[in-house]
Amino acid sequence: MKADQVLDAKGLACPMPIVKTKKAINQLEAGQILEVQTTDKGANGDLTAWAKSMGHTLLNAKEEDEIFTFYIQKG
Amino acid sequence: MTEQKKKTTIILFSGDYDKAMAAYIIANGAAAYDHEVIIFHTFWGLNALRKDEPLALKKGLLEKMFAKMMPRGSDKMGLSNMNFAGMGPKMIKHVMKKHNAMTLPQLIEMAQEQDVKLIACTMTMDLLGLQQEELLDGIEYAGVAAYLADAEEGNVNLFI
Numbered sequence: 001m002k003a004d005q006v007l008d009a010k011g012l013a014c015p016m017p018i019v020k021t022k023k024a025i026n027q028l029e030a031g032q033i034l035e036v037q038t039t040d041k042g043a044n045g046d047l048t049a050w051a052k053s054m055g056h057t058l059l060n061a062k063e064e065d066e067i068f069t070f071y072i073q074k075g
Numbered sequence: 076m077t078e079q080k081k082k083t084t085i086i087l088f089s090g091d092y093d094k095a096m097a098a099y100i101i102a103n104g105a106a107a108y109d110h111e112v113i114i115f116h117t118f119w120g121l122n123a124l125r126k127d128e129p130l131a132l133k134k135g136l137l138e139k140m141f142a143k144m145m146p147r148g149s150d151k152m153g154l155s156n157m158n159f160a161g162m163g164p165k166m167i168k169h170v171m172k173k174h175n176a177m178t179l180p181q182l183i184e185m186a187q188e189q190d191v192k193l194i195a196c197t198m199t200m201d202l203l204g205l206q207q208e209e210l211l212d213g214i215e216y217a218g219v220a221a222y223l224a225d226a227e228e229g230n231v232n233l234f235i
Contacts, residue, residue, distance in 0.1 A: 013176040015104045019185065022107040053108060 001060055001071050003035035004028060010039045010067060017043050018050055021072070025056065028074045033059065036070040043068050083110045083231040084222070090119025090146065091155035092164055092179055098235045099182035105231060106189035114186070115222045117196035120235075121203060123149045123183065124195055124210045138204025145203065149179040187213060194222070 007024045009017040017038045025034050036047065044061060047070050051058040055075035062069050083105035087098045098114060105112045116124055127148035134142065146152045154163040171178060177185065187193065193214040200206070200216075207216065226232050 011175050013174055015100050015107065016177060018107045019103055019189070022109070050108065 001033070001035075003071060004032040006035045006037070008037050009043075010037055012038065012040065014040060014042055014046070018046050021047065021050070022054075025054075025072065025074055030074050032074050034072045034074065036072065038068050038070075039066060040068075043070070047072070080109060080111045081231075082113070082225060082229040083108075084113045084115065084226045084229040084233075086115045086117060086222070086234045087120035087123060088118050089155065089235055090122045090152055092149070092152040093154050093156070093167070094235050095120065095123045095149060095152060096179050096182065098233070099179065099186055101231075101233065102186050102191050103182060103189060106186065106191055110230070112186070112189075112191040113194060113222075113225045114191060115194045115196060115217075115225075117199045118203070119145070121195055121200060121205055121210070122146045122152060123179070124193065124214060125149075125205070126209055126211060127151070130208055132206055132208060134204055134206075141204045142209075149183055152179070183211075187211075196222075 005024060005028060007020060009020050012020065017040050021036050028034060048058055051072050057073040057075060059071040059073050083102070085098050085102055087095060089095065102112050102114055122145050125148045127150065129147065153161065154167060157163045168178065194217050195210055195214055197216050197218055
């Protein structure tokens, strides 16, 4: 999946992944896709709930070598 | 987005490092949810807003004693549990560093960056002998009515 912007939030602990994701998505236009990489184990629940509440779409989420990658389309 | 922002209001009453940390993590999270966030600091929670350097201010004897006995700034606050006469905070800060967690002073800075409104309760400032010069810049001063005006429109409301 091709993202318009990539956010490296690896190594950051709660609440930083969500704070950084919000800042990054503010820079995007509606319809653009943000890729978020994080190592925070709570990120799946956090980003899923956050995207839903904010009206964004979580297109895809995957885990590889303890790195979680999310693709969020701005709503 | 034309709809009105949701609101999170938090009363920070405690002067414990861990409880203040919880309050500020929730505040930063709520700000990321695009909420308007207000933290109302009262009693021991005011210490989170103190500057860390001592200032030469005119104070009475009791006020001077309070100033000495209370933590000067968020970094000097103790833990609500397992404080061990100051060893607890040292241990937890070590662990936090290992896990790359934000410290309380960093969380407060981040909250200010995210436009979280920090309010100091003026009545309890008087009781504890705290003056505006001793508290962080960029905060607001108010009482219970201002807090309630925000809280009655609030979607999330916490007392910590």
